[in-house]
Amino acid sequence: MTGKIPATLDVAGLRKQFSVGRPAIDGVSFAVPPGEIVVLLGPSGCGKTTTLRCVAGLEYPTEGTISIAGRIVSSPAQGILVPPRLRDLGMVFQSYAVWPHMTVRQNVVYPLKHRKTGRAEALRKVDEVLALVGLSEYAERPVVALSGGQMQRVALARSIVYRPQLLLLDEPLSNLDAKLRLRLRDDLRRILKQTGMTALYVTHDQAEAVVIGDRIGVMRDGKLLQMGSPDEIYNRPADLFVANFTGATNELTGTLVERNGAFGVVDLGNGQRAEAALIHALGPGEKVRIALRPENIAIGKHDGSNSFHARILDRRYQGTQTIYDIDLFGRRLEVLELGTAARHEVGVDAPVSLPRTICWAYRDEGPLTNQ
Amino acid sequence: MRLNFLSVAWVALLLAILAFLVVYPVLMLLLGALTDTNPVVDGFGVFRLSVENFTTVLTNPNVGEALANTLIACGGGTVVAVVIGLAFSWIVVRTNTPCKRFLAAASILPLFAPPLVAGVAWVILGSPKTGLINTLFKWVNLDWRVDFYTLGGLVFVFGIYYAPYVYMFTASALRNMDPSLEEAAEVSGASAFATLFSVTFPLIMPAIISGTLLSFIVMLGIYGIPAVLGAPTNINVLTTYIFKLTNWSPPLYNTAAAVAIILMVVTGLLVYLQQKVLTGRSYTTVAGKAFRPRSVDLGPWRWPVLGLAVLYLCIVVVLPLLALIVAAFRKFMFIRDAASLVDLRQYSMVHFDSIFDNPLTLRSIYNAVEVGLITALTGGILAFAIGYTIYRTRAPGRRTIDLLSTLPVAIPGLVIGVAYLWAWIGLPGGLYGTIWILALAFIARFMPDTVKALSTSFLQIHRELEEAAWLCGKGMLGTIRTIMLPLASPGVIAAMTLLFVLSIRELGSSLFLYTSNTMVMSVLLLDYYEGGNIGKTAAFSLVQTVLLGVLIGFANWLSRGASQASVGRTG
Numbered sequence A: 001m002t003g004k005i006p007a008t009l010d011v012a013g014l015r016k017q018f019s020v021g022r023p024a025i026d027g028v029s030f031a032v033p034p035g036e037i038v039v040l041l042g043p044s045g046c047g048k049t050t051t052l053r054c055v056a057g058l059e060y061p062t063e064g065t066i067s068i069a070g071r072i073v074s075s076p077a078q079g080i081l082v083p084p085r086l087r088d089l090g091m092v093f094q095s096y097a098v099w100p101h102m103t104v105r106q107n108v109v110y111p112l113k114h115r116k117t118g119r120a121e122a123l124r125k126v127d128e129v130l131a132l133v134g135l136s137e138y139a140e141r142p143v144v145a146l147s148g149g150q151m152q153r154v155a156l157a158r159s160i161v162y163r164p165q166l167l168l169l170d171e172p173l174s175n176l177d178a179k180l181r182l183r184l185r186d187d188l189r190r191i192l193k194q195t196g197m198t199a200l201y202v203t204h205d206q207a208e209a210v211v212i213g214d215r216i217g218v219m220r221d222g223k224l225l226q227m228g229s230p231d232e233i234y235n236r237p238a239d240l241f242v243a244n245f246t247g248a249t250n251e252l253t254g255t256l257v258e259r260n261g262a263f264g265v266v267d268l269g270n271g272q273r274a275e276a277a278l279i280h281a282l283g284p285g286e287k288v289r290i291a292l293r294p295e296n297i298a299i300g301k302h303d304g305s306n307s308f309h310a311r312i313l314d315r316r317y318q319g320t321q322t323i324y325d326i327d328l329f330g331r332r333l334e335v336l337e338l339g340t341a342a343r344h345e346v347g348v349d350a351p352v353s354l355p356r357t358i359c360w361a362y363r364d365e366g367p368l369t370n371q
Numbered sequence B: 001m002r003l004n005f006l007s008v009a010w011v012a013l014l015l016a017i018l019a020f021l022v023v024y025p026v027l028m029l030l031l032g033a034l035t036d037t038n039p040v041v042d043g044f045g046v047f048r049l050s051v052e053n054f055t056t057v058l059t060n061p062n063v064g065e066a067l068a069n070t071l072i073a074c075g076g077g078t079v080v081a082v083v084i085g086l087a088f089s090w091i092v093v094r095t096n097t098p099c100k101r102f103l104a105a106a107s108i109l110p111l112f113a114p115p116l117v118a119g120v121a122w123v124i125l126g127s128p129k130t131g132l133i134n135t136l137f138k139w140v141n142l143d144w145r146v147d148f149y150t151l152g153g154l155v156f157v158f159g160i161y162y163a164p165y166v167y168m169f170t171a172s173a174l175r176n177m178d179p180s181l182e183e184a185a186e187v188s189g190a191s192a193f194a195t196l197f198s199v200t201f202p203l204i205m206p207a208i209i210s211g212t213l214l215s216f217i218v219m220l221g222i223y224g225i226p227a228v229l230g231a232p233t234n235i236n237v238l239t240t241y242i243f244k245l246t247n248w249s250p251p252l253y254n255t256a257a258a259v260a261i262i263l264m265v266v267t268g269l270l271v272y273l274q275q276k277v278l279t280g281r282s283y284t285t286v287a288g289k290a291f292r293p294r295s296v297d298l299g300p301w302r303w304p305v306l307g308l309a310v311l312y313l314c315i316v317v318v319l320p321l322l323a324l325i326v327a328a329f330r331k332f333m334f335i336r337d338a339a340s341l342v343d344l345r346q347y348s349m350v351h352f353d354s355i356f357d358n359p360l361t362l363r364s365i366y367n368a369v370e371v372g373l374i375t376a377l378t379g380g381i382l383a384f385a386i387g388y389t390i391y392r393t394r395a396p397g398r399r400t401i402d403l404l405s406t407l408p409v410a411i412p413g414l415v416i417g418v419a420y421l422w423a424w425i426g427l428p429g430g431l432y433g434t435i436w437i438l439a440l441a442f443i444a445r446f447m448p449d450t451v452k453a454l455s456t457s458f459l460q461i462h463r464e465l466e467e468a469a470w471l472c473g474k475g476m477l478g479t480i481r482t483i484m485l486p487l488a489s490p491g492v493i494a495a496m497t498l499l500f501v502l503s504i505r506e507l508g509s510s511l512f513l514y515t516s517n518t519m520v521m522s523v524l525l526l527d528y529y530e531g532g533n534i535g536k537t538a539a540f541s542l543v544q545t546v547l548l549g550v551l552i553g554f555a556n557w558l559s560r561g562a563s564q565a566s567v568g569r570t571g
């Protein structure tokens, strides 16, 4: 498919205050370069959908500017508010929102009808996009006679048939069953990359975010906490919440005793010390929390500076992986080991090592309240 | 069921009552339409069967004209009702018009206005010579004149009073519709207008169609409005024509029965069609899902839109009420200019004095209340028994009971009146001429509404509560008495109050069944109107309106708003 040049999306200082409660979005800024897929990730109620709807023009922001391809489409301060239909964007809704009184073809051709496209060209575009999403045989079916996954693809086809400069997707896979979700998320990325569109994608599923996104923005309580490549989000989370939300669920508390460059020595109590990567700028004497991914702890190895002895408390065999609960000087940690063999027995003492690059130390601001 | 004999006997009893209330009168009506015997003159039981009545009726140009008028008035009225109802539901559900709650609550008020009273009010407002609207036009030197004694007047009054039926259906369909369906259209590039016509309206089409059919059905059966607006210029619709037939001397009961049968068949077909549309697939309702309400920002337009909505409410509620008040308290209806409109010396209680000097007035109020009480108590108990049997037992034959008790949905009130007339007038020493024939006709007529109103309160009571009582050793009757009645009693009382209100308003069936001893309010009101004194008519209309207002307020308070929908099809 050929078409317009994908556009940049710029969001600066976006704020949305509903008539009740705290702001749903509170000062969110980010940019999506042309052709890139950015995923907004966060727990339920953090303001992802609201951000997306503000970009679409379905919700009116309280503050901040949104520009698409360099044109300001929303800026309360300047009194600019372009209606959705003039923003030239496509949107896939969480509920698909395919029109049940129309066939697949009628659904997909609808946007073209409102854009002065010639009949022959419209026909060609519809056929092309239906082939792209793999629904060519279903063109004349009423959409109510489709499965959930097929409806989702109709919704996608409808939103890309006119090659909008920007595509918005709101949890497009969340209503599908787990297996289909896995398959469609690969398809979805392939289709998006094939069309080369700029896309903003919302989800609360971290695995989905990693597969689909070129970059991921993690949100919480209306704030954007970190925006980076999946690799950055997973290997250098900017704060404890991001670490925890993306799966670093183990925590150790302690006090920083000395720092050397990017690393520091943390006193974990009982005279135990460990080395950790300092993500925040911390000074000696400060209380810290260390986040650890269960996959990064190695049982049975004894190398590097952070090597300890731990007792295996519990073992949960899950077929392709095994989860252990271990007791590391009085703290309970979770360890995940891949493979179909469960190698360690409950009750034994085993060496464990926590490489210092995966012990992320943050300033201790109390335990996370939600999540 | 352990006591099988008892349950069979119970079902048989209910079926017998329903046969007596519904089946027998309808069969007699059919018989009447198929004979040329006059039940009053020839006595009961001498019948010569023929289809002659139908052939004469169908070839009679007067019937043809009445039918044409009916179709124009009801068809036109329905179009007006659909436009108003649809616009109103869109404004209330889908826009950010201010005071939406108030608009939503006020929009169903017209449903409570008795058709006869509404008709009288519009006579006062819109009669060609003395109408208040024309007086007003004259006063501001406008060269416009309105005449409501026309088919156009009927269309207008029908349309504004029955718009709430369309509104009720479409508003709930709009509320249940996933708003992202509309947002998707908007994002796709469609303007708000295009979205409305290509997505919103097609999606709620089942609701639009069934609201349309319902308002048409109700208009078909209305007597009061065409009776007062059509009388001066002799415009007949089917209902008024049927009544005329029975009022000629000698009364043409057979012809009336034949026309009534035609009206019933048409209504029945439309009701069937409406039920089909309602049970057919609806795109919009997703069980139990709550959608975030979406409202279109009208910007500065929201004030004119609010103005339009308020204007409608003024036209349909405030203006007629003011007209009634002016006419009721003014000594003479002739109003020379605006100054005389506010001249307090022109006002007095003389019309009230004169209607209450007439012994018939108090008698009719007393009768109406008595009929209302009998109807409410007997009908309420019967509906409870029927509802319980249908919804809470596995008794054999409960489907037949269900069917028979909903049958009156398809019978306009006027037709019930004619049917009861045929059923009892020829029987010497029978019910005819007593209060009871009115009460029985009302019970039959409002049975579907009462059972439906009660069924919601039955369905809210968990079956397990009853089963728990059975397990504790209570018998069936004991369970009903100790569990069902106390839990359902708010619903039962609300249903009875509703029945009371409905029977006090009822005119169509009373017309054929009253005698001078059993004159009821609504019939006397029509009498006053036909007597030609608009002041007394207005005064008595106000009395009825106030009485109904108090009762409806009470019912509403009892059921917290649940009774609104039940005024439903009765008009």
Ligand SMILES: Nc1ncnc2c1ncn2[C@@H]1O[C@H](COP(=O)(O)OP(=O)(O)OP(=O)(O)O)[C@@H](O)[C@H]1O
Pocket: A018, A019, A020, A021, A023, A024, A042, A043, A044, A045, A046, A047, A048, A049, A050, A051, A204, B292
């Ligand atoms: N129309 C509204 N009126 C009032 N509050 C709202 C409205 N829409 C959203 N909110 C609030 O704004 C916050 C963010 O909502 P939003 O729908 O953006 O969350 P989300 O991140 O998409 O969550 P989810 O993953 O559950 O979809 C929530 O606290 C919600 O209650």
Ligand SMILES: [Mg+2]
Pocket: A048, A049, A050
């Ligand atoms: Mg959401």
